[in-house]
Amino acid sequence: MRIDLTDTNASKINKALVQGRRAIGTPAVGMVLTLVIVTDEEHAYDAIKAAGDASREHPSRTLVVIRRVSRSPRDRHDTRLDAELRLGSDAGAGETVLLRLRGELTRRADSVVLPLLLPDAPVVVWWPVGAPPVPAKDPLGALAQRRITDAYAVESPISELAARAAGYAPGDTDLAWTRLTPWRSMLAAALDQARAEVTSAVVESEAENPSAELLARWFVDRLKVPVEMVVTDGPVVTAVRLRTSEGEIHIDRPEGPVARLAIPGQPSRVLALKVRTTAELIAEELRRLDPDDTYAAALRVTVTAPGPGEEDAVTEAAAAETAPAEKTE
Structure with a gap:
C-alpha cells in the first residue's frame, strides 16, 4: 500500500x-x-x-x-x-x-x-x-x-577513516568495518588452532580499500606486529597472511564466494567467504546497538606508509609497542 x-x-x-x-x-x-x-x-x-x-x-x-x-x-x-x-x-x-x-x-x-x-x-x-x-x-x-x-562510498577512503577517527563518538560504526566480520572470525579461529606467536602480517587488497586498512589497524591493535599492505586487483580484500614462529597462516580469496585457509601442520580447507550485500551488512549492524569498542580501537591506529629505504608499511603503534603478542578476539 x-x-x-x-x-x-x-x-x-x-x-x-x-x-x-x-x-x-x-x-x-x-x-x-x-x-x-x-x-x-x-x-x-x-x-x-x-x-x-x-x-x-x-x-x-x-x-x-x-x-x-x-x-x-x-x-x-x-x-x-x-x-x-x-x-x-x-x-x-x-x-x-x-x-x-x-x-x-x-x-x-x-x-x-x-x-x-x-x-x-x-x-x-x-x-x-x-x-x-x-x-x-x-x-x-x-x-x-x-x-x-560507509568509507567505501567516498573518493578518498583512507582520509575518510582519519576524519572518522577524529570525530568518533560511542555508537559510530562504518560498513567498511562490518565487511570484515567473516575475515576477523576466521582469523581468530585460525589463531586459536595454531597457538603460535604472530611476528608480522600481510594484507592484500585493491588499492585504497578502507576494509583492508581497518583490518591492518586491527592486527596492530590486537597483535602488536608490523603489517605490510600489498595492492592486488581485488575485489576488496583478497588475502591475509599471518607469519608465525610455526609457519604461515593464510586465507586466500582471489575471486568468487569461497576462500582457502592454510594453517601450519594442518591440511588446507575451503571455506565460504562471499562478498556480502548491503542488506546483509545493515542487518548485522542492527543486531547490536551498543558501542563497538573494537572498531573504535582499530580506527584510532595510524598506519604509516614506507619512505625511501624504510621497511614495508608498518603502523606507528607496532613500531613503538614491544608487548607480547595477544590473540585476536
Missing part, C-alpha cells in the same frame, strides 16, 4: 500511517526500531531496498530523508515537505516513509524526523553517501544510538 502526501507535516503523516495500518490490518507493535536513512534521490532506491530486506530480520519504521536542492532563488522560498508512505508488502516487514524536504526544511530535518520516531524504541541513522564530518554532532545523528557511515 502506498500513500502520497503533498505539502504535508509530521502530524498528517502520523495520522496517515495509523489509517494505512488499519486499512491493511497491520499493527505497529511488532517494529523494534526506527531506521533513518539520509540520502539523495540517486542513491535512495538502493538504500530503501537494502533496508527493506534487512527489515525482515529487524522489523522497523524506515524514514528516508531526501533533501531537494534549490536550483533557483525562487525555489529557496518554497519550503515544503512531501511524503510517500509505504506499508504492507511495499515496505518489507515494517513501514517506510520517504520525506522529501525543500527550502528551509533541508536545514531542519531533525524537526521533521523527531515526531515520526517510534516511541521508546532505538534509533539508527545511516548515511549511504554524504555522511557529515562528525556524525554524532549532526542534528539527525544526535537522535540516534547507532550511526552508520
Whole structure:
C-alpha cells in the first residue's frame, strides 16, 4: 500500500500511517526500531531496498530523508515537505516513509524526523553517501544510538577513516568495518588452532580499500606486529597472511564466494567467504546497538606508509609497542 502526501507535516503523516495500518490490518507493535536513512534521490532506491530486506530480520519504521536542492532563488522560498508512505508488502516487514524536504526544511530535518520516531524504541541513522564530518554532532545523528557511515562510498577512503577517527563518538560504526566480520572470525579461529606467536602480517587488497586498512589497524591493535599492505586487483580484500614462529597462516580469496585457509601442520580447507550485500551488512549492524569498542580501537591506529629505504608499511603503534603478542578476539 502506498500513500502520497503533498505539502504535508509530521502530524498528517502520523495520522496517515495509523489509517494505512488499519486499512491493511497491520499493527505497529511488532517494529523494534526506527531506521533513518539520509540520502539523495540517486542513491535512495538502493538504500530503501537494502533496508527493506534487512527489515525482515529487524522489523522497523524506515524514514528516508531526501533533501531537494534549490536550483533557483525562487525555489529557496518554497519550503515544503512531501511524503510517500509505504506499508504492507511495499515496505518489507515494517513501514517506510520517504520525506522529501525543500527550502528551509533541508536545514531542519531533525524537526521533521523527531515526531515520526517510534516511541521508546532505538534509533539508527545511516548515511549511504554524504555522511557529515562528525556524525554524532549532526542534528539527525544526535537522535540516534547507532550511526552508520560507509568509507567505501567516498573518493578518498583512507582520509575518510582519519576524519572518522577524529570525530568518533560511542555508537559510530562504518560498513567498511562490518565487511570484515567473516575475515576477523576466521582469523581468530585460525589463531586459536595454531597457538603460535604472530611476528608480522600481510594484507592484500585493491588499492585504497578502507576494509583492508581497518583490518591492518586491527592486527596492530590486537597483535602488536608490523603489517605490510600489498595492492592486488581485488575485489576488496583478497588475502591475509599471518607469519608465525610455526609457519604461515593464510586465507586466500582471489575471486568468487569461497576462500582457502592454510594453517601450519594442518591440511588446507575451503571455506565460504562471499562478498556480502548491503542488506546483509545493515542487518548485522542492527543486531547490536551498543558501542563497538573494537572498531573504535582499530580506527584510532595510524598506519604509516614506507619512505625511501624504510621497511614495508608498518603502523606507528607496532613500531613503538614491544608487548607480547595477544590473540585476536
